[in-house]
Amino acid sequence: MPELPDQYKPAEVEKKIYSFWEEKRLFHAEVDSSREPFVIVIPPPNVTGSLHMGHALNNVLQDIIIRYKRMKGLNACWIPGTDHAGIATQNVVEKELMAEGLTRQQLGREKFLERVWAWKEKYGNRIIDQLKALGASADWERQRFTMDEGCSRAVRTFFVKLYQDGLIYRGDYMINWCPRCHTALSDIEVEHHPRPEAALWRVRYPLKDQEGYIVVATTRPETMLGDTAVAVNPKDPRYRQLVGRMAILPLLNRELPIIEDEYVDPQFGTGALKITPAHDPHDFEVAVRHGLPLVNIFTESAVTNENAGPYQGLERSEARRRVVADLERLGLVEGQEKYSHSVGQCYRCDTMVEPRISRQWFLRMKPLAGPAVEAVREGRIEFIPSPWAKVYFDWMQNIRDWCISRQIWWGHRIPAWYCRRCGQEIVTVDDPQVCPGCSSEELHQEDDVLDTWFSSALWPFSTLGWPDDTEDLRYFYPTDVLVTGHDIIFFWVARMIMAGLYGVGDVPFHQVFINPLVSDIQGQKMSKSRGNVIDPLDVIGKCGTDALRFTISFLTTPGRDVLLGEERIEGMRNFANKIWNASRFILMNVGDGKDLTFSVRDFDLALHDRWILSQLSQTARKVEEELARYNFSQASKALYDFFWGRFCDWYIEMSKRDLYRGEKKDSDKARSILLYVQDRFLRLLHPFMPFITEEIWQLLPHDGESIMVASYPSYEESLIDEEADRQMEALMEVVTEVRRLRSEHNINPAQKLRIVLVPANGELKEIWAQSSGYIMDLARVEEMRLEESVEHPGQYLKGVAAGAELYVEASGLIDLSSEKERLRRQMGRLDQEIKRSQEKLANQNYLSRAPEGVVARERTKLQEFQEVRDRLQRQIENRESLEEL
Structure with a gap:
């Protein structure tokens, strides 16, 4: 039989083995009605991505499941693929253009998209190659891309179906706008971050035709340039006499009506609220109720426009600085105080989001959410761990309509056309040639593309050939388990459930396993700024793929x-x-x-x-x-x-x-x-x-x-064999106890020992007698006797094994005085460590500042120190008893 080399060298084994698997097509699954299918769809990584530890964990767990099910005899199919990542990919290519001194507008849409496709072909499979290095046994013959021909057709068909059912509409609404990416963002694409250093300004708005002011409080004084009213609560007696009068907008001298609205919180600031309906979603709703005009003061890049008057052409922070300086010069700033609040930022580029009124496409979510909630309540879909189901329910029950249009070029272009002659809106799967209303050929397709998450919501069935009634779809759908992170329960999981029930009429999967997050050993999130990032590819190079995989699985609870x-x-x-x-x-x-x-x-x-x-x-x-x-x-x-x-x-x-x-x-x-x-x-x-x-x-x-x-x-x-389990434990306890006594008393490992066992019963005596040779080999014993008792126990080191007495002959094995001195030195060092640890844990400043995991490890360390000290104390006492012989 061939022998294994002296050392295991993962780098030499892994490529060879993976090539063997691929050559044999062992990852591939075909429809086989004689076998039960088991299907997983990969959470498609972005084509811009490279393997990080979160990817590694997620995909290792999926691979463990799929390999296990394959070996259990199921027709295991793991469908891989990548996501086109609209905003992220467009940003990458635009940065390349900037380095060349170009913009996408200069190239034009068609040429720009050619550049993006070329980039995708060159770099888009990088993460797939990295997943292969991780050992992923996905069916690469089924690899899909969210903008391939089949997925694109599915997206168009799904959009048209929603539109025809009245679930997609178009209108002017307040949306989240990224001034950097120049696109709308859905609510869950906005990340809210605290701004403890923010300020709250109190600004005087003069009253028209009378002396005095009404004082408003604001965190964004620059947006006052777009104010169209001042609002107070109808139950606030302080301002009752001012309702119906006019205030004058400082700096621009615009007349503002003072109105009543229950939205105003009398406890916030001064109880008087400036209404800026084009730049605040709540103010927008107030404006709709009261018929107020909308004044937009920002361009798409969040630079002030002509409506800002003398402040036109300023970036937001500069506009704020200039506005506040002019208000202070006019004596209209009554005060300023620190005010901590959250600010929305783009999840892709971290730019501060700007509320903006825009004509967008929306999807009505409540009709889709109801069946999706019931599917989980009825147990057709199970969340693991189960508490994540509550997070899902909370979001679904408070769901809002989804803004699905994005003002970028890379993505699924919305299948809607406008007739330039008669203005008819045409929504269809296939490109129309003429207007059905007036037969004009002058048609223009909608410029916007769909939110990336719209196409990924169809992933479990678009990858199987939907909207066609394919053999794959009938056999492999629904899939079995989805393995994903909690951060995309809203972005992806919930939307897949809604899409599957609506588009196919069944749930997309039966279980959702929410995999844990990866933190560093201190429990802190991995980040480049902290310098605690572990690159899985580096680790694979050092330790091998299997070591990384087993570590991940070993730690995943x-x-x-x-x-x-x-x-x-x-x-x-x-x-x-x-x-x-x-x-x-x-x-x-x-x-x-x-x-x-x-x-x-x-x-x-x-x-x-x-x-x-x-x-x-x-x-x-x-x-x-x-x-x-x-x-x-x-x-x-x-x-x-x-x-x-x-x-x-x-x-x-x-x-x-x-x-x-x-x-x-x-x-x-x-x-x-x-x-x-x-x-x-x-x-x-x-x-x-x-x-x-x-x-x-x-x-x-x-x-x-x-x-x-x-x-x-x-x-x-x-x-x-429970009897064998029990008896073997008794045998192992003897060997372990001899080894413990040898170690604690610093006896040379090569020294053969003589031991005496005093069994507690006949069964133990028989076990040890039959297995004496094995015990002697394992414990390095040259003589082993089974006795009823030991006449002079002081001549032996005593232990206990399996409830019986065990003695190791001590004569000539131990230098008692030097051993006691060595043990006392160890105790002295331990006492110093124990004192240091106790002082640290008594320090309230340390307890309040150190991470919880660090404090817990310090407490564990102290306990271990104390246990070792107790053991050393017993060893000293044991040696003192031997000296008394």
């Missing part, structure tokens, strides 16, 4: 952030090396394995044999139970603990006695069980660590061309 540090990934690299080295040992000892067939009936199984088979079956059961709950952490931990803590540390070590000192039947038994356990463990582990498991499995005797299509080991009840 539903509902908890993943705290990731490079040292944890390095720890899992050690686990990969352990698997490799254990496999090398097995392969070197089993030969070609052709003479080995394992069956429980073939051999007289010893205690450790029955135990490892029982543990293997229990591990298989545990892994499947935890994967069903998407508790990747517990599934991974079960695999890790079994392989390292049971198979390697105990069974492999015990098997050496059978291999090298036993009879042929003992050697054959050990070789067979080693192969049996290794094969099944590799298959259990494969979804988590696909590369190393494939590389090793190919060298084992096996059926089939790849481990990824081998059957997943199931729980075998017949192998569960």
Whole structure:
């Protein structure tokens, strides 16, 4: 049988293995009515993106699920693709043009779009290649793009259907406008950030035809140039005599009516509110109720226009500075105070959003939201963890109409045309040639494109051929589970549910697993400014893909952030090396394995044999139970603990006695069980660590061309042996206790020991007697006696194992005086650490400023220090008792 190299070198294995999988088309799924499908659609990454740790976590979890289901015999299909990312991609290409001294307007729409498509063809698959490096077993033959021909047709068809059903309309409304991206944004595309340094100005507005002022409070004095009224609350007695009169707008001398409206909060500021309907959504609603004019003072770039009078041509901050200076010069600023409030910013470029009245396309959401809410309430869609369902309900029940038009060029152009002759609006899937009203050929298509999220809402079915009634759609839809982050429950998840129910008549998926966020080891969000970003591609280069994947799965518990540090990934690299080295040992000892067939009936199984088979079956059961709950952490931990803590540390070590000192039947038994356990463990582990498991499995005797299509080991009840589990624990406790005594008393590891066991009952005596050779090998013991009692216990180091007494002969092994001095020095150093930690935890300033995770780790550290100190104290007392002999 071929041998594994001395060292595992992931870089040499991973490309070779991935190419093998692709050449064999092992990721591809076809319609097969004889098999049950299992489908996942990838949350399509932006074509502008590159792999970050959030992508890595999300896609590793999806790959674990899809590989597991594939091995379970389901027709597993993971549909990949990318999103055209309208605003982000257009920004990238416009920056390239700027470097050339060009603008998109200079190029024109057609030439600009040619540049974007060229950029997409050159760079758009970068993240796909990176996902492949991550081991993603997606069906790349089904790869889609949100602007490919099929998706584009689906978008047009869906839009027309909504329009014809009266759910899409066009009108002038207050929208969120990004002055940098020059486009409308939906409410959830606006991120609100606190501005604790903001100010609240109190400005005097003179009254017309009488002495005095009405004082208004505002956080944006520059927008007063667009005021068309002053409003007070009808229940506020302070201003009752002024209602119906006129105020004079300072600086521009515009007459403003003083009106009553219940929207005004008498407790805010002065209780008098300037109404700027073209620049505030609430003021817009007040203006609609009172028939007030709308005065827009900003251009699309948030520069003041001709309506700003002498302040025309100023950027917002400069306009504010000039307006405030002139008001102060005229003595119209009554006061200014600090006022903390939130300011909306564009989610793409962080520019402060400007409320703006604009003619836009809107989608009525309430008729679509009702069925989507019921689908989750009725259990047709399950959120995991379940608390995220409440977040979904809260948003859906307060949903507002969605502004779906964007004033950019890259995206799905809205399928609406306007007749230049008669003005008719034509909405159709296919490009019209003539106006149906007047037969004119003078048609102009709507310039706006659809919000990127509009096309991605159709992703679960547009990727399967909708609107055609395709075989793929009938077989693979609905999909099974969506794995995504909580930050796009509103952007994407809810919209997919609404779209699926409306467009196809069924939910798009049955489960939504909200994957956790990735933070650094301190619990802080990863960011370049903090310098705590971990690049998954760098980590893969250092530690290998499998180490990164297993770290992610090991740390992923539903509902908890993943705290990731490079040292944890390095720890899992050690686990990969352990698997490799254990496999090398097995392969070197089993030969070609052709003479080995394992069956429980073939051999007289010893205690450790029955135990490892029982543990293997229990591990298989545990892994499947935890994967069903998407508790990747517990599934991974079960695999890790079994392989390292049971198979390697105990069974492999015990098997050496059978291999090298036993009879042929003992050697054959050990070789067979080693192969049996290794094969099944590799298959259990494969979804988590696909590369190393494939590389090793190919060298084992096996059926089939790849481990990824081998059957997943199931729980075998017949192998569960509770008696063997219990008895083996008793054996391991003896070995562990001897090792503990050796370590605590600083006895040379090479020193062979003499021990005495005083079993508490006949069963223990029999177990230890039958397994004495294994105990002696593992604990490095040259003599082991089973006695009823020990006559002179002072001559021994005493321990307890499995409820029985254990004695290690101490004569000549320990220099008591030097050992006590060494232990006291250790205690002295520990006392200093304990004092330092106690002082830190007593410092209120530290407790209030340090992150919660840091404080928790400090408390854990203190507890560990105290436990070690207590153990050292016991060791000193033990040595003092020996001196008394």
